[in-house]
Amino acid sequence: MKQLMIIFLLLSMGSPLSVYSEGTDTVASIDALRERVQALEKEAAELEDQNHGLRMMLREMEDDEIYIVVDTENHRLTLRRGDKVLRTVVVGTGSRQMVEEETGRNWYFETPIGSFTVLAKERNPVWIRPDWSYVEENMPVPPKDDPDRIVRGVLGKYALVLGGGYKIHGTLYKDLLGTSFTHGCISMDDDDLEAVYKAAKIGTKVYIY
Amino acid sequence: MLIRIAIGLCAASILFFMINPAYADQAGEDMQALLLREKELGAKVERLRLEQEFLLFKKGFYTLDSKYLILDPVSKTGQLRYKNRLLKEFRFTTPSPREAKALPRGVLILSKKLGSDHNRLTLIFSGSLILKSMESGRQAVRKSDTPRLYLKKSDMLSLFYALEVGGRAYVLHHDF
Numbered sequence: 001m002k003q004l005m006i007i008f009l010l011l012s013m014g015s016p017l018s019v020y021s022e023g024t025d026t027v028a029s030i031d032a033l034r035e036r037v038q039a040l041e042k043e044a045a046e047l048e049d050q051n052h053g054l055r056m057m058l059r060e061m062e063d064d065e066i067y068i069v070v071d072t073e074n075h076r077l078t079l080r081r082g083d084k085v086l087r088t089v090v091v092g093t094g095s096r097q098m099v100e101e102e103t104g105r106n107w108y109f110e111t112p113i114g115s116f117t118v119l120a121k122e123r124n125p126v127w128i129r130p131d132w133s134y135v136e137e138n139m140p141v142p143p144k145d146d147p148d149r150i151v152r153g154v155l156g157k158y159a160l161v162l163g164g165g166y167k168i169h170g171t172l173y174k175d176l177l178g179t180s181f182t183h184g185c186i187s188m189d190d191d192d193l194e195a196v197y198k199a200a201k202i203g204t205k206v207y208i209y
Numbered sequence: 210m211l212i213r214i215a216i217g218l219c220a221a222s223i224l225f226f227m228i229n230p231a232y233a234d235q236a237g238e239d240m241q242a243l244l245l246r247e248k249e250l251g252a253k254v255e256r257l258r259l260e261q262e263f264l265l266f267k268k269g270f271y272t273l274d275s276k277y278l279i280l281d282p283v284s285k286t287g288q289l290r291y292k293n294r295l296l297k298e299f300r301f302t303t304p305s306p307r308e309a310k311a312l313p314r315g316v317l318i319l320s321k322k323l324g325s326d327h328n329r330l331t332l333i334f335s336g337s338l339i340l341k342s343m344e345s346g347r348q349a350v351r352k353s354d355t356p357r358l359y360l361k362k363s364d365m366l367s368l369f370y371a372l373e374v375g376g377r378a379y380v381l382h383h384d385f
Binding site: 072074 | 236239240243244246247250251253254257258260261264265267268271274276289291293294295296297363366367369370371
């Protein structure tokens with residue numbers, strides 16, 4: 001009887017001890033998991049703060065100004081504000097042809113690529129014929145101040161000056177719009193020119209690619 | 210005396226066995242809840258990291274004098290951008306849904322421009338993504354398994370001349 005009781009006693013003590021051991025393991029793993037969750041919560045909160053800061057910074061760098069984009073390969077000018085297209089215009093761009101003078105002077109008629117700014121706005125612009133326009137027509141090149149160089153009515157009613165002799169202006173050759181036919185300037189129809197002229201201001205950015 | 214002790218211990222152990230399942234159940238529920246929370250937070254952290262990667266990419270380009278692309282494989286649209294300006298939007302197609310899923314994500318570098326004629330313009334990004342015009346590549350024999358996107362010829366023409374080797378593209382993850 002005594003022996004039986006001792007065995008029962010040992011058995012009944014063993015089980016609680018093993019359960020106690022399992023219990024402490026569970027508590028330890030829950031604690032470890034809780035720590036991992038807390039670390040992730042902290043990391044997520046930090047990332048959220050950082051991303052919020054970055055978004056604010058990017059928003060401050062945005063603006064609501066109108067800008068002009070010229071795609072020379074597809075002969076399109078787009079008037080944009082933010083990510084919105086306000087107007088798309090068919091334009092003429094540089095012919096990528098070369099004219100060479102007997103003396104060796106030459107000119108390559110390409111629309112310049114890059115970032116530009118509208119430097120001036122002109123109404124009823126006049127064209128001061130450059131030397132190449134005489135060379136192109138096999139005419140003698142007159143002196144720089146020759147009044148014969150001043151030509152009115154060929155650039156349309158308006159022009160946006162980009163610098164370096166390049167402008168956005170009208171044209172007499174409307175049938176050629178949508179092709180590469182100019183001497184580097186960007187030309188367009190009268191209605192489109194008026195709209196672009198009115199929308200742009202001095203300082204408006206022009207991106208040509 | 211010994212019998213009393215034995216009876217006491219038996220009673221204690223029976224009581225312990227009765228309480229323990231409840232304790233074990235509670236611990237199990239806590240563990241499950243924590244594991245679920247850990248999983249959710251892990252996914253959230255990953256999303257936030259990807260969002261940060263994209264925001265840092267944009268921030269970097271707002272100050273650089275270089276054009277870049279943003280490609281969205283879900284809407285199948287792309288943007289050509291310069292600093293904070295959108296220059297051009299375009300659409301693209303993928304040969305198959307499988308290929309759309311295989312598109313690389315994140316930052317890619319334009320490593321090569323191939324363009325002997327206007328119908329066969331090709332932009333290769335980091336050897337892991339190819340942009341071609343629709344007119345060029347579909348019928349051609351595929352020489353590699355590199356995922357490719359097809360654009361309209363006019364769009365491809367614009368991108369080809371707007372981007373320079375070394376230029377960047379960002380393929381959106383769409384997890385944020």
